[in-house]
Amino acid sequence: MLLGLTAGLAQAQPQQADSVFIRKIYDETLARGKSYEWLRELTKQVGPRLSGSEGAKKAVVWSKELMEKEGFDRAFLQDVMVPHWVRGAKEEAYIRSGKQKLVVPVAALGGSVATPPKGIEAQVVEVKNVAELEKLGTAGVKGKIVFFNRPMDPTKINTFEAYGGAVDQRANGATFAAKFGAVGAIIRSMTTLLDDVPHTGSMRYGTGVPLIPTAAISTNGAEKLSSLLKENPALTFFFKQNCESLPDAPSHNVVGEIKGTEKPDEIIVVGGHLDSWDLAEGAHDDGAGCVQSIEVLRVLKALGYKPKRTLRAVMFMNEENGLRGGIGYADYAKKNNEKHLAAVESDNGGFTPRGFGIVGTAGQKKQVMGWKELLAPYGLQEIGPGGGGADIGPLAQQGTALFGFKPDSQRYFDIHHTAVDRFEAVNKRELELGAASMAALVYLLDKYGL
Known part of the structure; x- marks a missing residue:
């Protein structure tokens, strides 16, 4: 009994010193x-x-x-x-649907190439993942801007899990879009918040595919673009960015x-x-x-x-x-x-x-x-x-x-x-x-x- 008490006290002393x-x-x-x-x-x-x-x-x-x-x-x-x-001059973007022209906030992704000096305007295809993109194929994508619109999962308590489940489209979206002949890629910002603030971040190009300009669009902008596409699948999206890699x-x-x-x-x-x-x-x-x-x-x-x-x-x-x-x-x-x-x-x-x-x-x-x-x-x-x-x-x-x-x-x-x-x-x-x-x-x- 005495030995056990002595051992317990000896163990408690360092812990007490650490606590202090x-x-x-x-x-x-x-x-x-x-x-x-x-x-x-x-x-x-x-x-x-x-x-x-x-x-x-x-x-x-x-x-x-x-x-x-x-x-x-x-x-x-x-x-x-x-x-x-380097990013260069501030980006510009808008949705054109019929007579409506709606400006939306975008930010070039780090590592992206620039658009041509006058920007790019093209029809848009919306996808949630690469499987949907592959289903569209070259016939549905060539000459268009691919819009990756998979939200971060709001049910994840740890938001880093939600980020990990969505960020692949930012990192690799341009590569997959370019394989099917897209002229540009737009990525929904990596956040669960609905606001007008675009989130940049790094992206990369795969080997053997064209380097197409890629930008993040704010979540409110993404929601608006998705909604308007349902009303008018023929709408066009314009964006202009001036970035370059030195x-x-x-x-x-x-x-x-x-x-x-x-x-x-x-x-x-x-x-x-x-x-x-x-x-x-x-x-x-x-x-x-x-x-x-x-x-x-x-x-x-x-x-x-x-x-x-x-x-x-x-x-x-x-x-x-x-x-x-x-x-x-x-x-x-x-x-x-x-x-x-x-x-x-x-x-x-x-x-x-x-x-x-x-x-x-x-x-x-x-x-x-x-x-x-x-x-x-x-x-x-x-x-x-x-x-x-x-x-x-x-x-x-x-x-x-x-x-x-x-x-x-x-x-x-x-x-x-x-x-x-x-x-x-x-x-x-x-x-x-x-x-x-x-x-x-x-x-x-x-x-x-x-």
């Missing part, structure tokens, strides 16, 4: 956190940061200087070549580091992607993840914590339209024989924390899920198998355990890849709670390993 320190992490972040003001600087002083742009260059300088100012042991750049796509441009990942005291050769990464789409400030996607990641290191340093392992905050470049930064970082790690124990990514917005998705072995998942009791008081209930993140994904091949920060998903796709992804859309407290949640996980990963 995690409370200190939250206190420091919520009372003296810097992430919100850093986000203000990144969005308002730097602004949009699409790979290859002047904004991306400014963001690299800004983040390196910030981490140097915070006194991290090292701040350095990793060279990476990135795609350089030669690849030099850029950088930005890395800040606090050296480990006991196992400096074991590395724990926490990061977000520095690039954003060109339409707005990229506050939630992914300025939030970047400043949260830097805040993780700042908070632990401010509390006097001496990590056993080396902690890195990584600002990845080019997640949006190429993933060159994530791939490049993993390549650097492999080339330098670096051992990455774990990587944590925040790229789902700066909303209220819910938990972490884990990609790793059964034993690793079990160990981290054993920390639920420590993390649950802070709203982190959803801890278990799930996604890691696009930028840290390439590290999995080296045996790195991956952790995706999971905030509440309900509002993310209202603003994702749009002109309304601005600093004002981010709640200070939610952002800081996210940073503290990530810091708590990093602390436990560093203290106990995997």
Whole structure:
């Protein structure tokens, strides 16, 4: 009986110490956190940061200087070549049905080619998926604009599942449409919200097919186009866009580091992607993840914590339209024989924390899920198998355990890849709670390993 009591007390003592320190992490972040003001600087002083742009260059300088100012042991750049796509002049679009001419909001998809200088006007065929397109065949598609109008499933509680079930038409729609002779493609915006805001995002062309211009149309615009097509299948759609792809441009990942005291050769990464789409400030996607990641290191340093392992905050470049930064970082790690124990990514917005998705072995998942009791008081209930993140994904091949920060998903796709992804859309407290949640996980990963 006495032995059992002694063992129980011995087990409880570390957990009590962890609970106290995690409370200190939250206190420091919520009372003296810097992430919100850093986000203000990144969005308002730097602004949009699409790979290859002047904004991306400014963001690299800004983040390196910030981490140097915070006194991290090292701040350095990793060279990476990135795609350089530019939007050009604002897009134009309208539906012409009889004498009616209705202007609708569109945005060119990243990677798309331009229309001819005077635009394109053609009849429209509406489809929900590739199967419907194939059924129409060349006879029903040639010379027309294909309108992909499959909504995100509103019944999915996790909106990332709904996004995953619809985004293939944005990524590959142009390729399938071009196979059947279409002259252009229009894609319903990736959101459950009905509004007049088009959502851009990346698309790609398959080999051996013509490169046809492709744009996203707002959900209200999509609803209107679909309705008018039922009344008049012979209506035409006009759109004009001026985008182009320039030669690849030099850029950088930005890395800040606090050296480990006991196992400096074991590395724990926490990061977000520095690039954003060109339409707005990229506050939630992914300025939030970047400043949260830097805040993780700042908070632990401010509390006097001496990590056993080396902690890195990584600002990845080019997640949006190429993933060159994530791939490049993993390549650097492999080339330098670096051992990455774990990587944590925040790229789902700066909303209220819910938990972490884990990609790793059964034993690793079990160990981290054993920390639920420590993390649950802070709203982190959803801890278990799930996604890691696009930028840290390439590290999995080296045996790195991956952790995706999971905030509440309900509002993310209202603003994702749009002109309304601005600093004002981010709640200070939610952002800081996210940073503290990530810091708590990093602390436990560093203290106990995997």
